[in-house]
Amino acid sequence: MDREALKRQLFEERERLQHEITELDAELSESLEDSSEESPYDQHMAETAAVTLDREIDLTLEENARAAIAQIDRALQKLEDGSYGHCDKCGKEIGGERLSAAPFASLCIDCKRLEERSR
Ligand SMILES: [Zn+2]
Known part of the structure; x- marks a missing residue:
């Protein structure tokens, strides 16, 4: 097993996920701003619901990305201590x-x- 290649692969994947989280964060704060500009709320019920659904999907994606990063960190730790x-x-x-x-x-x-x- 090529440890260095594996490490590189893990770091690359970690970076990709980190980038994904940054983008999702940006989207999430944007959608928060959007919804606060909407007034009165009741005229935009459908829109608001769609925004809420989008946010939920983004939050789930972000959660998954964070969980994957935690797994990668664990794998890197295991590579270090030899239990990989x-x-x-x-x-x-x-x-x-x-x-x-x-x-x-x-x-x-x-x-x-x-x-x-x-x-
Ligand atoms: Zn087992």
Whole structure:
């Protein structure tokens, strides 16, 4: 496994996500300004609803991006301490196939499934 290449890949992905968050933040503050300019509110119910939906989608995207960044940070930490490729929970090897599909996975497929089921 090429650690340096992997690190680069993780940093690039992290940067991309960070950029995405910055853009979403800008959009979110814009849509906040828009809606505060609308008056009276009741004449713009449909518009306001659409803006609200947009904001919700943006917020979800932002949440996902932040969660992905946290995962990347965890993977980078694991690369540093040498536990990369091993499951956070059971310590078993995560497996090359899963890692190439999800380079910042911190759980093996079994623990991941268990975690998803318990949510
Ligand atoms: Zn596991």
